[in-house]
Amino acid sequence: DTGVSQDPRHKITKRGQNxxxxxxxxxxxxxxxxxxxxxxxxxxxxxYFQNEAQLEKxxxxxxxxxxxxxxxxxxTLEIQRxxxxxxxxxxxxxxxxxxNYGYTFGSGTRLTVV
Amino acid sequence: xxxxxxxxxxxxVPEGENLVLNCSFTDSAIYNLQWFRQDPGKGLTSLLLxxxxxxxxxxxxxxxxxxxxxxxxxxxxxxxxPGDSATYLCAVFDSGAGSYQLTFGKGTKLSVIP
Numbered sequence: 001d002t003g004v005s006q007d008p009r010h011k012i013t014k015r016g017q018n019x020x021x022x023x024x025x026x027x028x029x030x031x032x033x034x035x036x037x038x039x040x041x042x043x044x045x046x047x048y049f050q051n052e053a054q055l056e057k058x059x060x061x062x063x064x065x066x067x068x069x070x071x072x073x074x075x076t077l078e079i080q081r082x083x084x085x086x087x088x089x090x091x092x093x094x095x096x097x098x099x100n101y102g103y104t105f106g107s108g109t110r111l112t113v114v
Numbered sequence: 115x116x117x118x119x120x121x122x123x124x125x126x127v128p129e130g131e132n133l134v135l136n137c138s139f140t141d142s143a144i145y146n147l148q149w150f151r152q153d154p155g156k157g158l159t160s161l162l163l164x165x166x167x168x169x170x171x172x173x174x175x176x177x178x179x180x181x182x183x184x185x186x187x188x189x190x191x192x193x194x195x196p197g198d199s200a201t202y203l204c205a206v207f208d209s210g211a212g213s214y215q216l217t218f219g220k221g222t223k224l225s226v227i228p
Binding site for chain 2: 042055058
């Protein structure tokens with residue numbers, strides 16, 4: 001078990017371009033979460049998957065954002081038509097059923113929109 | 115809506131000093147509380163997880179306490195070292211039906227001066 005992996009670590013994109021991030025959770029964890037963190041703030045919840053089902057979405061997840069978790073394994077977060085306000089750290093986390101062991105976070109993907 | 119506040123926002127101490135970081139939350143109906151460490155530009159590292167039925171957890175030089183009724187948690191760091199310099203984040207997992215998100219504070223930025 002190598003923990004939660006995120007790819008890429010850094011992404012610089014031009015405004016209006018689409019970007020996609022990947023998250024590989026801990027293999028035995030069936031719950032997967034995406035959070036966004038801007039400078040000087042705590043992470044904010046975006047969305048949650050239990051296995052392949054997306055069960056909860058934040059109002060922060062505008063229609064330009066879409067997340068998937070095919071077959072309940074890895075997850076992708078896509079941002080279409082990026083805006084400068086999308087610049088942030090995107091964090092993925094996973095947990096086991098019941099959450100008794102807390103969350104394990106990945107190293108994050110730093111997105112810069114220029 | 116759950117709100118988490120961390121005080122102070124920043125703290126600078128000389129090496130070897132014991133210190134306390136504070137976290138308060140508005141809704142006491144939590145499932146658990148987790149303390150994280152975040153180094154600049156990095157993801158979150160879990161430090162301690164306290165279940166709602168527990169009063170404290172200890173790991174090495176770290177001790178976290180939880181007073182659910184008053185909506186407070188403290189993180190005690192003994193004999194601080196320069197390597198402890200980081201941002202410390204407190205997060206609560208609500209037991210409200212249908213919600214599986216962590217709510218974070220903005221963090222306390224700790225600097226330990228050699």
